[in-house]
Amino acid sequence: MAAPMRVFSRKGITWHCRRAAHQQSKAKYVAHTQRYCTSTSETESKSTDSVATPGTFKQDFFRATENDPTHQTLKHEGQFYSIPLEQVKSILPVGTSTKWQRLIQPFQEASIMVRRPALEVINYLKQADYTNPPVKYALYGKKGSGKTMSLSHIIHYCHSQGWLIVHLPDASQMNYKFKFDYIDNYSYKDSTPYECMYDQPVYAAEWLAHFKQRNHKFLSEITTTEAYIWSKRETTEKGEPLLDVVNQGLKRPKNSCDAIGVILKELEHHSMSGKNRILFAVKTVNGLFAPLTNIRKPGGYVIPVAELTLNMHFKNFLRGNWTNGAMVMTVDSQNTRNQPNHDFKPLHLLQKEGFEFLDPFVPIFVDNYNEKEMESCIEFYRHKRWIENDTGKEMESCIEFYRHKRWIENDTGKEMESCIEFYRHKRWIENDTVVTEDGRKQLKFLTENSPGLLTMMSPTM
Numbered sequence: 001m002a003a004p005m006r007v008f009s010r011k012g013i014t015w016h017c018r019r020a021a022h023q024q025s026k027a028k029y030v031a032h033t034q035r036y037c038t039s040t041s042e043t044e045s046k047s048t049d050s051v052a053t054p055g056t057f058k059q060d061f062f063r064a065t066e067n068d069p070t071h072q073t074l075k076h077e078g079q080f081y082s083i084p085l086e087q088v089k090s091i092l093p094v095g096t097s098t099k100w101q102r103l104i105q106p107f108q109e110a111s112i113m114v115r116r117p118a119l120e121v122i123n124y125l126k127q128a129d130y131t132n133p134p135v136k137y138a139l140y141g142k143k144g145s146g147k148t149m150s151l152s153h154i155i156h157y158c159h160s161q162g163w164l165i166v167h168l169p170d171a172s173q174m175n176y177k178f179k180f181d182y183i184d185n186y187s188y189k190d191s192t193p194y195e196c197m198y199d200q201p202v203y204a205a206e207w208l209a210h211f212k213q214r215n216h217k218f219l220s221e222i223t224t225t226e227a228y229i230w231s232k233r234e235t236t237e238k239g240e241p242l243l244d245v246v247n248q249g250l251k252r253p254k255n256s257c258d259a260i261g262v263i264l265k266e267l268e269h270h271s272m273s274g275k276n277r278i279l280f281a282v283k284t285v286n287g288l289f290a291p292l293t294n295i296r297k298p299g300g301y302v303i304p305v306a307e308l309t310l311n312m313h314f315k316n317f318l319r320g321n322w323t324n325g326a327m328v329m330t331v332d333s334q335n336t337r338n339q340p341n342h343d344f345k346p347l348h349l350l351q352k353e354g355f356e357f358l359d360p361f362v363p364i365f366v367d368n369y370n371e372k373e374m375e376s377c378i379e380f381y382r383h384k385r386w387i388e389n390d391t392g393k394e395m396e397s398c399i400e401f402y403r404h405k406r407w408i409e410n411d412t413g414k415e416m417e418s419c420i421e422f423y424r425h426k427r428w429i430e431n432d433t434v435v436t437e438d439g440r441k442q443l444k445f446l447t448e449n450s451p452g453l454l455t456m457m458s459p460t461m
Contacts, residue, residue, distance in 0.1 A: 062376040062383070064114055069122065069157035072114050078372040080111040080380055083156065091159050094210045095169030095283055097148045099452070107384050113373065113451075115146060117366045118153035121328060124362070125157070130277060130324045136358055138285070140331040140346050141366035144452025147330040150366055151281060154328050158279040163325075164218045166211070166267065166280045168314060172287030175305055176294035178203050182303065183254065197309045198295075204256035204310060208249045211263070218276055219243035225269050228262055230255050242266055261313040271322040278325035280317060285329040286346075288315055289354035318357070368449040377451070 064079035066072050072081070083091060088110045104110050121137050128135060139147045158165060181202040212219065222242040229235050230252065236244050242263060249259030271278055282288075288311055295303045305311055320327065331346045346363060347355050369377060381387040447453040 062380040068160060069153060070160055072119065072122075074116070074119060076114045077116055077119065078113065078370070078376045080113050080376070083110040083112065085110060090214065091156055092152055093213055095148075095155075095167055095281075096152050100149060100152075103386075106386070109384075111380070112149055112153050112156070113146075113377065114153070115150055115366075115373065117364050118150040118157075121150075121154050121364060122157050125154075125326055128326065130274075130326075133320045133323060134278075134280070134325045134327050136320065136327040136329070136361035137364055138329055138331055138346055138358065138361045139364045139366050140344060140349075142344050142368065142450070143332070143334055144450045145366045145368050146451045147332060147366045148283060149451070151283060151328060151330055155279065155281055158277075159214075161277070163277045163279045164215050164267070166264070166278060166317070167214070168207075168280075168282045169210075170283045170287070171314070172284045172290065174200060174203060174293070174308060174310055175287055175290055179294055179296075182295050182297075197307055197312070198303055199254070199257040199309050201253035201256050204260055205250060205253045208246055208256055208259060212243075212246050212250070216243075219246060222266065222270050222276075224262075224266055230258070236262075257309045257313070260310065264313055264317040268317070268322040271324045274324050276324075278322070280325065280327045282314075282318070282327070282329040284332045284334070285318075285358070286331050286349040286351075286354055288318070289350060289357065315357070369451060370449070374449050 062078075062080050064072065064076045064081040066076060067081045067083075069081075085104070085108070088104065100112075117139060121139075124135070124137065139150055141147055155165060155167065178200055181200045182198045183201060184198060219242045223239050224236060224242060224245065225238065227235060227238045228245070230248055234248065234252070236248065245259050245262050245266070249256035267278060270276070288305070290305045293303050293305055293308065297303065318327065331344075331349050333344060333349055343349075346358075346361075350358065378387065
């Protein structure tokens with residue numbers, strides 16, 4: 001029996017979505033990942049014994065000689081450096097690119113490309129005056145240009161320098177992902193509730209767990225400046241470690257949102273002492289200024305973003321009423337709701353409210369790969385055998401790319417054959433592989449030097 005088929009119509013374009021095709025693609029990715037996990041060690045041993053021939057790149061062309069972000073300079077631009085696998089969960093436990101996380105297992109390596117925007121922000125952080133309020137840096141660019149990985153590179157630098165990191169993995173997730181995660185807020189502090197506010201205990205508990213995992217050594221040293229009442233029987237006295245507040249939010253999820261508010265408030269007081277520098281990293285910061293969430297109450301009322309308790313706490317911390325730190329954020333149109341997608345600039349995505357709230361800030365443009373970065377990434381994928389030298393698989397990857405872009409609407413019958421023949425006739429799809437110069441030009445043309453699209457060009461993505 002054929003799989004159920006649904007037909008969607010959008011702007012006059014009709015395409016078919018089959019559940020069986022999705023399951024087949026997923027199974028194909030799992031099989032591909034397992035095959036690469038078993039062959040990684042063999043690939044590494046063969047690459048070390050091979051000798052570069054004339055006209056090809058050296059084996060270390062894409063490798064950076066310095067893995068410490070502190071000592072990386074422009075001479076390392078366009079090269080990959082590695083993070084030890086045992087340190088990935090402590091440095092970047094959450095908030096990285098999903099595609100990058102999926103490639104760690106088959107590659108058996110966590111590599112990040114050194115790019116100019118990240119180096120620029122790191123250089124600013126080295127020269128900043130931390131006696132003043134924190135400077136805000138906003139990374140912006142086209143979708144898939146590498147803003148999230150540049151932010152991860154900056155977080156790694158701050159982690160290596162011993163900073164306390166407050167990381168909001170995706171501000172827009174609070175608005176749309178946790179659809180049924182809301183309860184009416186009631187605070188026992190001073191016996192006064194936050195009227196017309198809603199807590200998100202599941203999301204808050206997850207955030208506290210990652211915050212504790214990353215900053216455990218700091219939480220035992222920082223103490224509270226006042227007492228906090230959680231219930232009639234549970235209180236946190238003045239002078240107790242901030243770790244007790246985190247544990248309170250983890251043990252009592254209903255108090256998790258209030259615990260985050262207490263933590264951010266105490267960090268503002270702690271920053272005045274100048275003992276530990278603080279990095280506030282936010283992905284998709286424009287999600288904090290979106291109008292509505294995806295949360296609909298039984299009566300039909302759609303909860304606005306401004307009525308979320310977490311949104312209030314993080315926006316208060318984003319005001320920058322503290323010192324000895326910095327703020328690095330990304331502005332992205334992905335996973336946002338009711339925001340313009342025609343432009344990627346901060347003014348269009350933040351709108352008037354968000355732009356005036358963050359002003360002043362330093363905009364950092366993240367462009368697609370340049371020529372050197374593109375060549376380095378292709379060579380890195382070839383070294384990991386993620387880009388095969390098989391023309392058949394390369395053809396499949398091109399077809400999957402066109403299907404994703406909705407340029408090929410149906411994968412059966414004469415339509416697919418005629419489309420492939422048309423691209424062959426126009427020499428947009430060549431039989432050369434990425435080993436040749438024509439193959440490299442083909443990849444650059446299809447991906448437009450976009451890091452995200454280049455990853456999609458894998459035979460299994």
